[in-house]
Amino acid sequence: MKLSIFGTGYVGLVTGACLADVGHDVICVDINQSKIDSLKQGGIPIYEPGLENVVKTNVAQGNLRFTTSAEEAVQHAEVIFIAVGTPPDEDGSADLQYVMAVGKTIGQLMTNYKVVVNKSTVPVGTADKVTAVIQQALLERNCAAEFDVVSNPEFLKEGAAVADFMRPDRIVIGTSSDFAEGIMREVYAPFNRNHEKIIVMDVRSSELSKYAANCMLATKISFMNEMANIAERVGADIENVRKGIGSDPRIGYHFIYAGCGYGGSCFPKDVQALAQTAKQYGYEPGILDAVEAVNHRQKQKLFELICTHYGVDTAKAGVKDCLKGKVFAVWGLAFKPNTDDMREAPSRVLIEQLWAAGATVQAYDPEAMEETQRIYGSTDKLALTGTKESALKGADALVICTEWKSFKTLNADILAGNMKEMLVFDGRNLFDVARMRDQGVKYYSIGRPALC
């Protein structure tokens, strides 16, 4: 089938590459000329396991092309995906200007029937708005071409995006048109071979499903972080509690890991956006607001633990210069492993708090070094080191923000040989507390007894 994807960000690029990989004839279009030029040369703008290979193979086979020409993309396709960004507005609601601009462009350029698919995470009611903007553009040029706007949210995870797209656990399609449904079934037929994964529903339920999924997952995490804060106070261990409740199939083991908060491009944005939608419809979303508030607080947890260890009372003395002269090694900058994405990453909150307190940072991440450099530029408050060991040199303490696999073994000799003392603040509960005690490490983690 002939498909076009507007937007070559995370979702757009993965969608385009994977749909080409199953044999569709795909054009990816973006307004960013340098990004398109680079993609044409095989440059992948994001780190995502397996993506480079899928893009290169399909470009070479001729079923994946990149362009900045919206006209070429609209003429080419019978199905047009909108996968452009929906950044948060000042009040947290999703900014639809890019989605609407693509809708308008499609309406200005189409000459025959199209299925227009909303792949971006968009608030309930957006399909109706996109329909209206296309209709208006068609009217202005007196064009009678027909179209359907379908909702088809994407549930892929960063770091596993290609695998998730290729083996989805469900494909949600929101439409009331039997004709558009038939076309969408054809698009996804290659992913729907062994089990029925396609769930067809009305447009608004489909749009809300995406938010409900992310908000449910974010709720699980904030709930566990709240339990961790309670565990810490009552002398319990959140890792035992996790096992104790995860074994109940109604709760499950997934997404109940306490830590230094969730980040990324989806959870923080989507929780706030759904809360805003609820408020616009006159409903006060008690749970969503609490999920966001708990996460905001949890991102400050590592700094709090550090202040507690050094006996600093920021409420009394303020933050400024309260850790002056101290050097912190930070392991993990990306918001989670297997990505270089630092959007809303807990590491950023920590690093900025350490700087405000007068400390300096020596940081290492297996993939996000360039991204960190891009965000913070060159500053003498931040040294980016080539290895996790070199980040430890002369450091007062090690702080772990991301659970990269390569961080999961901690060699006490290396700590002792490099650091002023063996002091670790672990935001991802990577190590066994008893083992840390045996090795003489001063060890703070989330929702577990501290070894100070």
Ligand code: UDX
């Ligand atoms: C998420 C959804 O999982 C995905 O379905 C959706 O399409 C986009 O949003 P993503 O943001 O890539 O995907 O990352 P995810 O693996 O879900 O992790 C999100 C954040 O939650 C990370 O910061 C992670 O560290 C944190 N997390 C996750 C926890 O703190 N505890 C957990 O138990 C799980």
